[in-house]
Amino acid sequence: MRKEPRQQRSRHMVERIVAAGQLVLSRDGYARFATTRVADEAAISPGSLYQYFRDKDELLTVLMERFWTETGDRVTASLADRFTDPPERLIPDAVEALLSAMEYDSQLLRVVVEEVPPRYSEAHLHALRRRIHDLGSAYLAGRAPGERSGATRSWVIVAAMEALSVRWVLERPPIPRELLIEELTALVTNYMNGTPTL
Incomplete structure (x- = not known):
C-alpha cells in the first residue's frame, strides 16, 4: 500500500517522483521504465522512492x-x-x-x-x-x-x-x-x- 503523504514536504516528494516518472515513461518508453531511472531523474535514492511507492507497478498505476x-x-x-x-x-x-x-x-x-x-x-x-x-x-x-x-x-x-x-x-x-x-x-x-x- 502506497504511503499517503501527510506533510507538505512529503506531498512535494510524491509530486517530484510522479513528474520524474512521467518524464522517464515518455522519454524511455514502457519497456525501459524502471524505478531506478525514475529515482535518478528525481535526483533521489531508490530507497526514498520506495518510501512512497512499493514497486514499479504501483508507480505506473499512479x-x-x-x-x-x-x-x-x-x-x-x-x-x-x-x-x-x-x-x-x-x-x-x-x-x-x-x-x-x-x-x-x-x-x-x-x-x-x-x-x-x-x-x-x-x-x-x-x-x-x-x-x-x-x-x-x-x-x-x-x-x-x-x-x-x-x-x-x-x-x-x-x-x-x-x-x-x-x-x-x-x-x-x-x-x-x-x-x-x-x-x-x-x-x-x-x-x-x-x-x-x-
Whole structure:
C-alpha cells in the first residue's frame, strides 16, 4: 500500500517522483521504465522512492491515474461554462478541447496507448469516459430528435471522438487541425440530427 503523504514536504516528494516518472515513461518508453531511472531523474535514492511507492507497478498505476485524470480535467475545464451554448457552438469547442487535451503531451499519450499494458489504465480511462459521457448525456437530454436516449447518443459520440482524436494526434495524417475540427463537428451534428436506421 502506497504511503499517503501527510506533510507538505512529503506531498512535494510524491509530486517530484510522479513528474520524474512521467518524464522517464515518455522519454524511455514502457519497456525501459524502471524505478531506478525514475529515482535518478528525481535526483533521489531508490530507497526514498520506495518510501512512497512499493514497486514499479504501483508507480505506473499512479502515473496512469494522473495522466487520465489530468486529461479529463483539461477537457472539462475548457467546456465548464459552455454547456448552455447551442450545439453549433458547443460541438466545435468540445472537439477543440479534446484535441488540445490529447496533444498536451502527445509523446506520453503514444506510450500510454501503444506500450503500457491496459491493466494499468483501464479503470482510470473508464472513469474519464464516464465523466465525459455523463456531461454529454446531460447536455443531450431533450436536445436531439428521435427516440434515442441521450445516454446512448453520448456513448457513441464520446467513443467516436476519442478514437478519432487519438488517431489524429498519434498518426498525424495530412489533415489540418481546422479541417479535422470541421469534419468531426459535421459528424457529430449529423448524428445528433439524423434519423436512426434499423
